[in-house]
Amino acid sequence: MTRLARAETPPIDPIAPALTAGGPILVDLSQPRPAGRARSHVTTVSRLLSRALVPAVLLGAWQAVVDLGLVSPETLPSPTQIGAAYGELIRTGELQSAIPTSLARALVGLLLGATTGLGLGLFAGLWRVGEELFDAPLQMLRTIPFIAMIPLFIIWFGIGEEAKIALIFGATIFPVYLNTYAGVRGVDQKLIEAAKVFGLSHRLIAVRVIIPTALPSILVGLRYAAGVSLLALVAAEQINARAGIGYILISANQNQRTDIIIAGIIIYALLGIVIDLIMRVVERLALPWRPSLVLA
Template sequence: MSNPQIISTGAEPLGSGTGASGDRSGARTGHSRLQAFWRGALLPVSILAVWQICGELGLISPLLFPAPLTIGAAFVKLAASGELHSNLQISMLRALGGFVLGGGLGLLFGLAVGLFRHTEKALDPSVQMLRMIPHLAVAPLFVLWFGIGETSKVLLIAKGAFFPLYINTFIGIRNVDNKLFDVARVLGFSRFKQLIRLVLPAALPSILLGVRLSLGVAWLGLVVVEIMGSTSGIGYLMSDARQFSKTPVVFVGIIIFAIVGKLTDSLVRWLERRLLQWRDSYQGK
């Protein structure tokens, strides 16, 4: 018997090419993310560098614009004492409570007004009038009605968080293609099934935009309620530091508000990418 000949094709095993391609793709993705990070960090890093140099040269007042390293030292001191953590925790709980209450009601009212025309005629004019009332105009009334405790603060934050989600939910529902409802009726979908399988997925991009805007307004409302009258929270920390001319602490509070606001917005944007993978939209060049 003759030994079987092994013919070498020079081809690699099937899985090896795929693995190498996947590694290259992952490396490219990581590299592009790193590039995007540095592009976004270029402007703030440059501003901080120029700011620090101007401070060291005495070109700006250390009382009005303390140098970044001075602000960093104040941040470390507040963090080490635990004062920053305790006040930040209180502020985040207030903002979260106001957003959940106001945003949740905004979503429910937006669904009701968007789905039913009679509800829109009954509720929307009143809601739009309330939307035009500024925070500072109703803040004294909230304090008078609910006292200076947590209730008035959370309700004032909820007032601001209500309207963006309400409006975007309403617009998202009304922008759903009417032909999809015709298809749903042909398929025999119930009203609830239409809402779950048709309306909410189609309106989801607009609803998530409303969530982003509501979170931003809730965070801004938090600043108002804590600076106006509070004995705890990041806003109180800033107000107390301002009275004693501790400008670095004021800047620490501003930076904390900016960072936490950016993180919450990035979280919602991440949810958008996860939930809206089916959407083929223009991403820019």
């Protein structure tokens, strides 16, 4: 009796029937592969290291230049001397009291300026009468450097906090206004025509179509204004400051403490980075639908 050998059944390919039938292929992409997650972690770590590489090299070169005597410590203190200056400011409590004071000035001026710029930008962008009333004067005023307004603000508001906040307020209006106005006027007219076809009123078109479409441009203006507020803060705190980072810089200048001057400048830079990161988070929360496009 001859035994018939059993033929092995080939594995069934679930994609083969779809390829044979010419139908669509559905691939489950809901669960990422472990290798993909590991690769993502490696990429994140490498990006962080690459970002920290250049600052670390610059700090090392800075320290070496001072240690080798190529630059006088009185002219350019080393990073270790600046670190000691930070320790001195922390021990005396000056740094802890200066940062909240300066941040309060910048945030109050930014809030007032951004609110005014947003309102004027929407008014000029949505209504022709607003453009005729405000666009030309604001375009002329924005060409005036805000530092040139310091003597006038001192005459108007004195040398107290009002002059400092007014300077920051005047500097932050224009970035928000320009980006809001450009964003509103840049809305595709086909979207507005489609909204009219569906019977939306002018108010609903503005609220549901124009403002959401212009939101990316508005947020860019807010982000730019946040940086400008710190630039204006540096100038504002030179007006008879009795507290804040500017007061530390003025006192250090009088005592010829270059290390504390550079430490104060670095604080301004760090505040700028923190504010920019906050604005990026706000952009991601407000615009979750916008993709992050990079070439490589």
